[in-house]
Amino acid sequence: MTAQVPGPPGGPAQDSVRSLLAELWRERLQPSRTGSGRETAAGRLIHGALFLTATLSAFVTIGIVLVLIFETVEFFREIPLIDFFGSTKWSALFAEKQFGVWALVWGTGMIALIGLIVAIPLGLMAAVFLSEYAPPRVRAVVKPILEVLAGVPTVVFGYFALVSVSPVIRDIFGQDVGIYNALSAGIVVGLMIVPIIASLSEDAMRAVPRSLREGAYALGSTRMEVSLRVVVPAAFSGVVASIILAASRAVGETMAVTIAGGGNPQFGVGPLEAVQTMTAMIVQLSLGDTPTTSIEFKVLFAVAMTLFVLTLAMNVVAQWVSRRFREEYE
Amino acid sequence: MSAATPSAQLTAYAPRVRVRRGISVGFMVIALLAITVSILMLGALIVEIAVDGAARLFTDGGAVSVEARDGSIVSDLPTPEGMGWLSWVLPIAILLPFVGPRVVHSVAHGVVHGVPRVAERLMGLAVVAPVAVFLHILYVRFESAYFIEYAKAVDIDGATGNVLQLFGEASGFQVVRLVIMGIGLPLALLLMGWFWSHRMRKPSLLIPAILIGAWIVYLFMDPWFLSSYPSRSPSGAGIFSAVTGTFYMMTITAAIAFPLGVGAAVYLEEYARRNWFSRMIQVNISNLAGVPSIIYGLLGLQVFVRVLEFERSVLAGACTMALLVMPIIIVSAQEALRTVPPSMREAAYAVGATRWQVVRHHVLPYAFGGMLTGNILAMSRAIGETAPLIAIGALTFIAFLADSPTDDFTVMPIQIYNWVARPQAGFHEIAASAIIVLMVILLLMNAAAIIMRQRTRTDW
Structure with a gap:
């Protein structure tokens, strides 16, 4: 409220008092909770129904874990663990089946890495611009556009990679590069996660208190110095968290890498070759009419389990980073 | 009082609250931009189709x-x-x-x-x-x-x-x-x-x-592109079954996800104690938002398609999609509820309202605009999702319309994927046309959400 004008020292203090009061309300004063207080029988019924809707999300998580574990255990009954995690050869659809998940992890990792190489500079620059340089009016227009960009279906990005990016890559690196390659898929995945990095980092940067910036300006810093040496370090935890979240999104990305990445699960191939990610493999096996008792169907869930654990770990790490390394002001 | 409309309540409680600004120039620029972009895209669609086959025009x-x-x-x-x-x-x-x-x-x-x-x-x-x-x-x-x-x-x-x-x-x-x-x-x-x-x-x-x-x-x-069924030849193919399938599924998805999501948000914000349970639910929701969509597809495949025996139907797709977008709806509804100041609730409690009356008559009307905005954004996410539906086995070649929720179906992104995945350039062109149609719908939804957000924003 008083953020625009430095104003009297009472301003920010008032704000914090207000937020404290709101907190107090939520924590202590809100009229009595379960059981006691004025609640009619119908009210309690509604209370119960609302409680059920809230617990539904817990059941979804439990459902995901159970579904994945169930078929994964079935899979490992037939294929030993060492064949899955200890091999780099993947050939699920051939007569001689091999299930070395590293071939898929390689493709996933490479595309995510290319994506991050593209997205981190772009996303951070956009975030710094929006938070430090852009006038409010520009920001009011650009931020919604970023949100819209984040909402573009991934299948559209896949088309873009195949029809627009891939030919350019072939022009640069020679026509012996395949039309399906990891580089084009990685680049569009990068474009896809730019809004995530930009938007979340910008939120973190705007949370840096004004006094820090003003202090730096008072010492004669340029805007550039304030942005890069004061704001970005102060918001570092948020920036890192946004990058980890974006990486997790890149790992879980499905349609663009299925369309543009090719279907070649090979360990150790370069970025100009076709690769296959874990998600693309799941799509490939889903499209075929796989009987539910076959080993191909079960390996679907083993791979999905790997993917789930990987992305969950990244999300948890991102939350931990943003909590643990947050710079507390005021 | 209970029968009064939201705005009457507003004026009764806080006459100053609802500051209805005229349409600002900024808003107008965005709106015009959205309209212009949609029209340009439609124009591109025409060009695409004109190139594709003038005979169909x-x-x-x-x-x-x-x-x-x-x-x-x-x-x-x-x-x-x-x-x-x-x-x-x-x-x-x-x-x-x-x-x-x-x-x-x-x-x-x-x-x-x-x-x-x-x-x-x-x-x-x-x-x-x-x-x-x-x-x-x-x-x-x-x-x-x-x-x-x-x-x-x-x-x-x-x-x-x-x-x-x-x-x-x-x-x-x-x-x-x-x-x-x-x-x-x-x-x-x-x-x-x-x-x-x-x-x-x-x-x-x-x-x-x-x-x-x-x-x-x-x-x-060209009406034919929107009105034709998939075909083996690019010039005869259309997205009729895909468009109707998308709308069919979206309607059911919204009908499932919106009440459940809003219910969960109301519980967490208005009813729940701040204890380990509500914290766990909260952490769980933010983690669910980060789960790759294809994994929801596998969940849907096992739970809805196989255990509940919905088969590869619209209903199975809509249920899967509802689970997928629920975290988004919950989080945005919670944000909307948090913007309602405590004084509103206090005032209502002070005149003897029960908790449900407070929620129903005072909190929900204020927060509803924000919730609806979140719902539109969630739907615009769902409309473009492909992977979970492929996992549950939605088909790509549907030459009929779904009559009931238990029929087979296809949606626009799946149709697009199917065409993009084919080697012939002709199919790539109609994939582009379908993308334009999808993007126009998406942009309109996003523009509606942005406009609604600006119109329903109140300063306390």
Whole structure:
């Protein structure tokens, strides 16, 4: 409220008092909770129904874990663990089946890495611009556009990679590069996660208190110095968290890498070759009419389990980073 | 008091609260941008299709014909009698409940408060009118389904292909165009006058320009692409089953996800104690938002398709999608609820309201706009999701319309993926056309969400 004008020292203090009061309300004063207080029988019924809707999300998580574990255990009954995690050869659809998940992890990792190489500079620059340089009016227009960009279906990005990016890559690196390659898929995945990095980092940067910036300006810093040496370090935890979240999104990305990445699960191939990610493999096996008792169907869930654990770990790490390394002001 | 409308409550409790600003220039720029972009995209669609096959662009006469499997054209199908008027009554009947009370309310409000807001509220019609026209087009498309069924009934050999010439210049589409002009022109004048009187004279001149542009676009638009079923040849293929499948699924998804998501948000914000349980649910929701969508697909495959035996149906797809978007809806609804100041609740409790009365009569009306915005954004996420539906086994070649929630279905992104994955360049082109249609729908949804967010924002 008083953020625009430095104003009297009472301003920010008032704000914090207000937020404290709101907190107090939520924590202590809100009229009595379960059981006691004025609640009619119908009210309690509604209370119960609302409680059920809230617990539904817990059941979804439990459902995901159970579904994945169930078929994964079935899979490992037939294929030993060492064949899955200890091999780099993947050939699920051939007569001689091999299930070395590293071939898929390689493709996933490479595309995510290319994506991050593209997205981190772009996303951070956009975030710094929006938070430090852009006038409010520009920001009011650009931020919604970023949100819209984040909402573009991934299948559209896949088309873009195949029809627009891939030919350019072939022009640069020679026509012996395949039309399906990891580089084009990685680049569009990068474009896809730019809004995530930009938007979340910008939120973190705007949370840096004004006094820090003003202090730096008072010492004669340029805007550039304030942005890069004061704001970005102060918001570092948020920036890192946004990058980890974006990486997790890149790992879980499905349609663009299925369309543009090719279907070649090979360990150790370069970025100009076709690769296959874990998600693309799941799509490939889903499209075929796989009987539910076959080993191909079960390996679907083993791979999905790997993917789930990987992305969950990244999300948890991102939350931990943003909590643990947050710079507390005021 | 309980029967009063939200705005009456607002004025009763805090007359100063609802600051209704006029439409700002910034908002207008965004709106115009959205409209222009949509029109440009439609234009690109025309070019795409014109390149694709000029033969499909123009039709002659009002005759109806069906392509049989052996390539011969059967053209002596009778036109259905008495279906024409339905195509207008139906969309209006669907829209009236949404538009009617709002207009009446706005007029009454304007009279009571002596504020000339009628024109402003009528602008809501400008948003609604294209929807009516779209519904009409959809209905006309359903009529084409009728012809295919008819062709099957009279046993024309394998007539499941495309209805080649359904409505000529003299019938349906002529009417649509006329009505666009009929609704569009008065509205354009209204808008123009409103902008003009609010000292935005230059923007006011843009409006007729845009309308005329849109009309020209519509004049040349190819109805066949939107009205045909998938085909083995690119020039005969269309996205009719995909578009209807998408709308069918989205409706069910919203019907499932919105109440559940809002319920969970209300529980977490208004009912739950701050203890380990609610914290766990909260952490769980933010983690669910990060789960890759394809894993939801596998969940749907096992739970909805196999255990509950929904098969590969619209219902299974909608349930899966509802689980996928629920975290988004919950989080945005929670944010909306947090913007309601505690003083509102305190005041209501002070006069003896029960907790549900507080929620139902005071908290929800304020937060509803924000919740709806979140819902639209969640739906725009769901409309583009492909992977989970592939995992549950939605088909790509659907040459019929789903009659019930238990029918097979396809959606636009799956259709697009199917075409992109084919090697022929012709299919890539129609994939691009389908992408344009999808993007126009998405942009309109996003624009609606942004506009709603700005209009419902209140400063406390």
